[in-house]
Amino acid sequence: MGELxxxxxxxxxxxxxxxxxxxxxxxxxxxxxxxxxxxxxxAVEEVCLNVLQHGYQGKGxxxxxxxxxxxxxxxxxxxxxxxxxxxxxxPPADVESDWESRPIGxxxxxxxxxxxxTIQHEIxxxxxxxxxxxxLRTS
Amino acid sequence: MEMTTSDLGxxxxxxxxxxxxxxxxxxxxxRIASIADTVTSAVIDLTHIDYLSSIGVRALLATGKxxxxxxxxxxxxxxxxxxxxxxxxxxxxxxxxxxxxxDEANRLASAx
Numbered sequence: 001m002g003e004l005x006x007x008x009x010x011x012x013x014x015x016x017x018x019x020x021x022x023x024x025x026x027x028x029x030x031x032x033x034x035x036x037x038x039x040x041x042x043a044v045e046e047v048c049l050n051v052l053q054h055g056y057q058g059k060g061x062x063x064x065x066x067x068x069x070x071x072x073x074x075x076x077x078x079x080x081x082x083x084x085x086x087x088x089x090x091p092p093a094d095v096e097s098d099w100e101s102r103p104i105g106x107x108x109x110x111x112x113x114x115x116x117x118t119i120q121h122e123i124x125x126x127x128x129x130x131x132x133x134x135x136l137r138t139s
Numbered sequence: 140m141e142m143t144t145s146d147l148g149x150x151x152x153x154x155x156x157x158x159x160x161x162x163x164x165x166x167x168x169x170r171i172a173s174i175a176d177t178v179t180s181a182v183i184d185l186t187h188i189d190y191l192s193s194i195g196v197r198a199l200l201a202t203g204k205x206x207x208x209x210x211x212x213x214x215x216x217x218x219x220x221x222x223x224x225x226x227x228x229x230x231x232x233x234x235x236x237x238x239x240x241x242d243e244a245n246r247l248a249s250a251x
Binding site for chain 2: 013016017020034035038039041042045046049093094095096097098099102107108110111114115
């Protein structure tokens, strides 16, 4: 129980790849089921890439990820110092239209919303963003 | 991520292994684009893909759209468990067939 990971780095694709792998490893080591590990790995990839590409406009900046194992759930936090944003403001993904009218993209937050049990966003005292995601354990 | 291509009864069969994430998806997209100009019907075998994120979905959609724009068809074959969940959650099944039988995949791709 408790904190499993506390990762700090400079946002880049290499850093994010490392964070994603560490989250997946710790999740498996903590005995989580495959579906929960997949969902946590995917959520960390999607949110961190959004921070890098949109929050930091591809230029990098501080990126912290934590993973904790609580009684019935895993809790992930992702913290940056990018300009505040709201996950609720992300436009809904079009997942039903045919080829002609469907934009290819905007699927990241959609997947996170579908695969996590809760998503919270807060503005940090430093003026950045902290996203807290929870995934209930199924085993 | 590893990718191999073959011809199976006139249908291009693309088999990929490994993870289709933000590190590998651009590579897949460019490798498929290099052969997609001549492809009118294709099956992507996902049996050995163990991880798919939104960028991987985007690569599959871009490939399918390119083939559809030339009047062809892309069919996805045999995605496993959580990969299947990602495909259905993102509505990929609304724009390209997802099937679990190799012969059926070929038949659907050939039908155009």
